[in-house]
Amino acid sequence: MxxxxxxxxxxxxxxxxxxxxxxxxxxxxxxxxxxxxxxxxxxxxxxxxxxxxxxxxxxxxxxxxCPEPRCVMVPSDYLPSKSLRRQAKRERWQLTLNQAFDEVIRACSLPRSDGLPEGEHTWIHEEMIDAYTELHSFGFAHSVEVWDNEGQLIGGLYGLKIGSIYFGESMFHRATNASKLAFWGLMRLCVQSEVMLVDCQLPNDHLLSLGAAIRPRADFLIQLDTLIGKRSVQWHPHSHQPMAVAMLDSLKPWQLKL
Known part of the structure; x- marks a missing residue:
């Protein structure tokens, strides 16, 4: 495929x-x-x-x-907070693309600090992990990773890219704001790759705080029909170089590997 x-x-x-x-x-x-x-x-x-x-x-x-309404994000409209910009400038963390998909999806499957009993996972169970890992091998599913200055994975997200739309699935963090930096990195990557919309599926306070918006399902489906047919820059396992989070505010932070 x-x-x-x-x-x-x-x-x-x-x-x-x-x-x-x-x-x-x-x-x-x-x-x-x-x-x-x-x-x-x-x-x-x-x-x-x-x-x-x-x-x-x-x-x-x-x-x-197929929720009504739909939660979406226009990458070109995303604006990081001033505090996130300040943190990005002082951290020595790095962003990568598709370098640790299995680690990211498994980290997203683990219990959060929201009351899940010890040992209980989220809805991202083994059947889901196997399915999206296979999609990753076919070039449809992608992950963005955040690494600290000691090379430890501290945050990330994953989802699917079809045409010029990215379908976000889940994110995680092990350090303060690491998932927000991954999301910012995704927004910048989408803009550079001509991905015009990110589907966030269901609204929640975290996504809305990042700038996501609510759209009627019918409007989303009409736009989806156009977006899946539009071409965008392909994201391969080794298509983009690692990037320092301090570069997120630059004009085109993600660099293609030649």
Whole structure:
């Protein structure tokens, strides 16, 4: 499977399943539009190309969601806070692209400081980890990593890129604001790569504090139809050089490897 030279129609028709229209099956905007299927790469790409994503607990049937409304971020509109800018300038941390996907997704799967019992994971369980790791091997799923000055992974995020839209999945941090710096790095990478929209799926206070906005589902799906067909700079495992977080405020911080 390649990320190039696939039409939007072909992307939506990948896999064995015909997903229903969110507007037809979910007119009240509850969010869930289908149950069942599998997490094969073709199925996932077809679902995301239609605005759907899987969200379910371990040992439950696969549930496919298309929330109403949708939480999105326009990369060119993103503005980091003054305090984050100051921190970026003083830290000796580095950002990388696609250098530790497995570590990032597994870190995102671990319990947060929000009351989960010890040993209990988030909805990112082994079935999800295996599925998105396979998507990463096909060049659709990507991670942004933050490393401290001792080379330790302290933050990151992962998601999917199809055409000129990035579908964000999850982020984590082990040091203050490391996930925010990863998000800032993603925004700058998207602008440089001509990625026009980041899908944040469901709104939460953290995403809204970063500048995400709420958009009606119907409007999102109309724009999605155009974005998945637009070309953007490809993100390969070794396409971009590591970048010091202190460079985030520069004109074009991410440099392509020649």
């Amino acid at each position: 390649s990320t190039t030279d696939i039409t939007p129609e072909a992307l939506r028709c990948l896999g064995r399943y015909d997903f229903p229209s969110p507007a037809d099956i979910d007119p009240d905007g509850i969010g869930i539009v289908a149950v069942g299927g599998d997490l094969a790469p073709d199925t996932l790409i077809s679902a995301y190309s239609q605005g759907l994503f899987p969200w379910f607990n371990e040992d439950e049937p696969i549930a496919w969601w």
